[in-house]
């Protein structure tokens with residue numbers, strides 16, 4: 642990890658009450674890299690993304706391009722960092738186009754009007770995520786996967802050089818999982834956008850991420866390229882399920898082989 646990395650996470654810790662959520666995390670991400678944050682439920686993935694996005698008070702340093710995220714004004718931070726949270730951040734009655742248009746706000750003043758170029762940018766982003774037929778549909782009536790793609794379109798419109806996404810493919814079918822991850826990968830490669838996202842699917846992470854951060858109970862267990870991090874012994878230990886890793890198309894491919902025994906006690910639910 643370099644202290645000079647575009648995104649530098651240095652000795653970052655987060656506690657809530659007496660619970661340590663993140664423990665002395667250190668890594669760096671370069672411009673145009675795609676980082677996948679992996680780990681079991683409760684490992685601290687969302688908390689880490691919120692810390693990086695400047696949404697949670699923490700100990701230690703989070704620098705983006707040499708400046709602490711806490712030092713940016715709210716509008717300057719929104720120009721630098723676009724965030725796609727897990728679904729639920731649009732609660733009022735608006736169309737898809739209006740939601741995506743919100744991505745323009747960090748670039749506008751109170752009095753500035755939307756230009757033809759702005760409008761085209763919004764429509765292009767909606768097209769990029771395959772929702773051009775839904776422009777005027779009420780956002781809340783879209784399916785979970787369509788809403789997710791709408792939020793990604795909003796982040797595209799925002800045009801920030803750092804893109805943070807919490808489980809961006811969670812609600813997507815297999816076709817759109819690959820479409821969205823390929824789009825994020827292309828943004829990184831072609832426009833130099835730095836992408837940081839949490840994922841649960843290790844094989845998607847292996848295919849689309851340059852680096853992987855593996856968290857467990859708030860600790861950074863491993864960090865680096867997919868091959869050393871997606872290691873069978875390590876994953877078996879972290880996820881408590883036997884696991885095998887083979888190489889497919891030059892990338893690690895992970896298969897878990899769970900035992901059929903359940904740890905949940907169903908005896909009280911019988912007749």
Ligand SMILES: Nc1ncnc2c1ncn2[C@@H]1O[C@H](COP(=O)(O)OP(=O)(O)OP(=O)(O)O)[C@@H](O)[C@H]1O
Pocket residue numbers: 657660662680681682683684685686687688689
């Ligand atoms: N406000 C809070 N108060 C108490 N505990 C919290 C709070 N926010 C998060 N936590 C705890 O911090 C831990 C990490 O939560 P986080 O949401 O970051 O995990 P995650 O890795 O994203 O999990 P998941 O895969 O289930 O989404 C969890 O044990 C969670 O219960």
